[in-house]
Amino acid sequence: MLNLKIVVTGATGHLGRQIVDHLTELVAPTSLTLGVHTPSKAQDYADQGMTIKPLDYTEPATVAAALDGADVAVYVPSKSHDSFSRVTEFEHVVTAATQAKVGHLVVMGFIADQANNPFDLSAFYGYVPRRLAASDLSYTIVRNALYADPLVPYLPELIERQNVIYPMADQALSFISLADSAAAFAKITVTPALWTRPMYTLTQDRAYTMPELAEVLSTASGEKIGYAPVTNAEFGNIYNEGNEGHMLSSMYAGGSMGLLDITTDDYAAIMGHPAQSLPEFLKENYRR
Structure with missing residues (x-):
């Protein structure tokens, strides 16, 4: 196994945990340091021999302490809802990675990073590559495309509604599963030969228009699901739990502007095989 000191931030979140689990298949647990907001949530990892450090992104000293001595650091952002x-x-x-002379930084991005994208967090995702390009860091x-995973718990509601309601007009969405994303993150983290490219985009091999997505969901659920979009305002009101609407x-x-339909073969280039397709993902994870 490689002798690298690897730091993973956000290590107890949905993606972070899966990255850590995939990394344990590639490096010894003692090689891993996890920066987490609530250390008690990482006790299972501490029991495996990983180092756990408290990390609050709003407190620079904790970020610096977590990244100290890292050969490679994996940055998974917080769940804050605004770009600022x-x-x-x-x-x-x-700043912490530069001061600690981190050997390589692996950073989570998202396909909604275009200059004309109205997504609330597009400014952040657009800032990331420009900020890193201006740094002296290796990165x-x-x-990621959209995560496929939320479709599984969402399916019962769609069955009840009998329709996909995303306000997407005639445009398409591309997806990737959390498991596939995490596996690619882990592989990149421990494979210096993959560091020569500054950016990868993880997607399945095709995107889906909403009628096509409805058909896939109908097949997975055994129920007829159509497409009847609501307005953006209605969608925001329906799903405003936690002020996320x-x-x-x-x-x-x-x-709906065609900015979330990107597909690439980057996953296959990293992993040596295609990402799991959406129909196969749903077949494996959805239970009627």
Whole structure:
């Protein structure tokens, strides 16, 4: 196994945990340091021999302490809903990584990073590559398509509604599963030969228009699901739990402009095989 000191931030989140789990298949647990907001949530990892450090992105000293001595650091952003907060935390990460002379930084990105994208967080995701280009850091940005995973718990509601309601007009969405994303993150983290590219974009091999997505969901659920979009405002009101409504509706506003349909073969280039398709993912994970 490689002898690298690897730091993973956000290591107890949905993606972070899966990255850590994939890394344990590639390096010894003692090689891993996890920067987490609530250390008690990482006790299972501490029991495996990983080092756990408290990390609050709003407190630069904790970021610096977590990244100290890292050969490679994996940055998974917080769940904050606005670009200003995310940019501020990212500045703390870049500053700490530069001061600690981190050998390589692996950064989570998202395909909604275009200059004309109205998504609330597009400013952050657009800032990331420009900020890193202006730094002296060695880095790789790993841009994710939309996660396929939320479709599984969402399916019962779609069955009840009998329709997909995303305000996407006639445009398409591309997806990647959390498991596939995490596997690619882990592979990049431990493979210096993959660091020569500054950016990868992780997607399945095709994107889906909403009628096509409805058909895939119908097949997976055994129930007829159509497509009847609501307005962006309606979508934001329906899903405003945790004040996330505007962020979500703004993402689909970008999607309706054709900005979330990107597909690449980067996953296959990293892993040596294609990403799991959406129909196969749903077949494996959805139980009727």
